[in-house]
Amino acid sequence: MNPTDQVMETAQKIRSMEIRGAGRIAIAAAASMRDFALALDAGSIEQFNSEIGRAAGILLDTRPTAVSLSNAIRMVTKYDSTDVEAARRSVISNAESFIDSSQRAVERIGRIGSRRIRDGYTILTHCNSMAALSVISTAHRSGKGIRVIATESRPRYQGITTIGMLEELGIQTELIVDSAVRSVMNDVDIVVVGADVITAGGSLVNKIGTAQIALCAHEARTSFMVAAETYKFSPRTILGEMVTIEERGAEEVLPDISRYKNVRVRNPAFDVTPHSYIDLICTEVGAIPPEMSYLIIKERLGWELDEES
Numbered sequence: 001m002n003p004t005d006q007v008m009e010t011a012q013k014i015r016s017m018e019i020r021g022a023g024r025i026a027i028a029a030a031a032s033m034r035d036f037a038l039a040l041d042a043g044s045i046e047q048f049n050s051e052i053g054r055a056a057g058i059l060l061d062t063r064p065t066a067v068s069l070s071n072a073i074r075m076v077t078k079y080d081s082t083d084v085e086a087a088r089r090s091v092i093s094n095a096e097s098f099i100d101s102s103q104r105a106v107e108r109i110g111r112i113g114s115r116r117i118r119d120g121y122t123i124l125t126h127c128n129s130m131a132a133l134s135v136i137s138t139a140h141r142s143g144k145g146i147r148v149i150a151t152e153s154r155p156r157y158q159g160i161t162t163i164g165m166l167e168e169l170g171i172q173t174e175l176i177v178d179s180a181v182r183s184v185m186n187d188v189d190i191v192v193v194g195a196d197v198i199t200a201g202g203s204l205v206n207k208i209g210t211a212q213i214a215l216c217a218h219e220a221r222t223s224f225m226v227a228a229e230t231y232k233f234s235p236r237t238i239l240g241e242m243v244t245i246e247e248r249g250a251e252e253v254l255p256d257i258s259r260y261k262n263v264r265v266r267n268p269a270f271d272v273t274p275h276s277y278i279d280l281i282c283t284e285v286g287a288i289p290p291e292m293s294y295l296i297i298k299e300r301l302g303w304e305l306d307e308e309s
Helices: 003-015 022-039 045-060 067-076 084-114 130-141 158-169 178-187 210-220 235-239 290-301
Strands: 122-125 147-151 172-176 190-193 204-207 223-227 270-273 280-283 286-288
Touching: 003 022, 003 045, 022 045, 022 067, 022 084, 022 130, 045 067, 045 084, 067 084, 084 130, 084 223, 084 280, 084 286, 122 130, 122 178, 130 158, 130 190, 130 223, 147 158, 147 178, 158 172, 172 178, 178 210, 190 204, 190 210, 204 210, 210 223, 210 270, 235 290, 280 290, 286 290
Parallel strands: 122 147, 122 190, 147 172, 190 223, 223 280
Antiparallel strands: 204 270, 280 286
């Protein structure tokens, strides 16, 4: 396959949500950049740099909200070489290192987060997050008698993927429609969700509906935990940049939208949960209060306040 065709195929899978979930998107993008660099025939370092930048741009345009995607691309393409082969080796090495560390991060998050889960807990989760599921599955494997309530997570129904994974693990699970969250919240001991973006101020950008769940949990005094790899923290929010909330097609919500002349569908894919509704963010480097998000960005991701690129 032509190197560009491979990147375009990955981009389409991300855009269409065949590849979904912030972590999976980041890993797929890193692998795509690795394969592109491996196959790229460049006669000069200028051509190599230009083609790498073009491939990165194709992937970055797919999901505007997913900071995991931009952080992954940034880490993979961070090299300083005037030699094509040395640059190629750097991209390949960076990508493989990112993929490996991402997978290990999910496992470590599971170990750290599961310590907050007690025997007999009922856990509410939303959407489909590998990090959140790692917390849940680790608690289950340790012998804690947990049960899970999972939302459908409309309109893409990622919750159906989640209950399938929980079924395979043998975890007792109850599926609810998204609007039933408030009705069941008094039965819940802890909410565990993933993240698409965490801002410098500790706010969470995640699957639409997360903010309402957090509000219900806050009202019921139910603990709300976010499970997130550190590359889901957004360096650009330190500089004051707002997170772009992706609006997806109307057909995801109303397939026969063409029948209606006076109806407009709004389909935001994400919403923002204030840091004040979050009790804990569980990362691979430890469990932190949301107010410490700035330190994760500065010390873990290495972005300074004056960095503009």
